[in-house]
Amino acid sequence: MARRRDLEGHRERLSAATWSVLAEHGLAGLTLRAVAERAGCSTGLVLHTFPDKQALLVHARTLLHERTAARADAAQESGSEPLDALRAVLMQVASGSDDKREEARVWVGFLAAALADPELARLHRAHNRAFLRRIRQLVAACRPDWSPERVARSATTLVALVEGLNALAAVDLDTYSAAAQREAIEAALRQIRAERPLSPHGDTGSTAGSGVSG
Known part of the structure; x- marks a missing residue:
């Protein structure tokens, strides 16, 4: 023992x-x-x-996924409403701090390495798809009136948005600042929030958390 x-x-x-x-x-x-x-x-x-170094790289890639997944779990649990939880999960991806930008640079490095390494590519796909499933579930909770196809399209768009912003900010923070990333995410969330179905009380559901997260 x-x-x-x-x-x-x-x-x-x-x-x-x-x-x-x-x-x-x-x-x-x-x-x-x-x-x-x-x-x-x-x-x-x-x-x-x-x-060997390959085993070390696989471990490091798994470690990156575990760090980001744990942070996403905490962000999701912080939201009292589905839209709040979705916002929190997306916002925690945004690279608004030195630590996050450091992590983004590591992620971009692994993405580049995956182009020539089948095992790293397999891990990248698996981890990205896990994140996509999380976002798809959150979008479905926000919009139960949407079809599965529409939910899937929206989730894919959101994941592409935040991962793209994260990667671009790693090398051009002047253009893709923390504020610019937040506004881009908020603009995407407005499309999900718009025309929400009526609640049993006759309104359009909770508007809590409609402001920009920190």
Whole structure:
């Protein structure tokens, strides 16, 4: 049992070191030696957990997904109404802080690497589709009167919007500022909020959360 705890602690330390190297040096700087130096251990110890750089890249890509999925879970739970939850999930993708822009640069690096790496491409598709399913469910909750096809189209548009803004902001924050990203997301949400079906009380449903999130 103690050995298992030691192994888990070692892996957590290497995970933290992996993300630290990624954030500072990008995908090109992610090497077994760099992770070992950041973790304060030998390269051999890193190789005991990750047999080669490919395994390290797969771990780093999975780590990125886990970080963003946990943040999306928290954002979704913060919304009292479906539209609030949708807004919160979309807004947490926007790269309005240094940490988020750092994460966006890492994401763009993995996307570029996936073009030539089938395993990274598989992971990218799986993680992106998981996010798309989340958005599709939220759109369906906002607009139960829409057909599944319309919900799917809207969700795909929203995911493409926020991922595109995130990637573009990573290299051109002057044009794709945090404020510009928020306004683009709000404009897309207005299309979902417009002409909402009547509630049982005869109004058009809750308007809570219609302002821009922080």
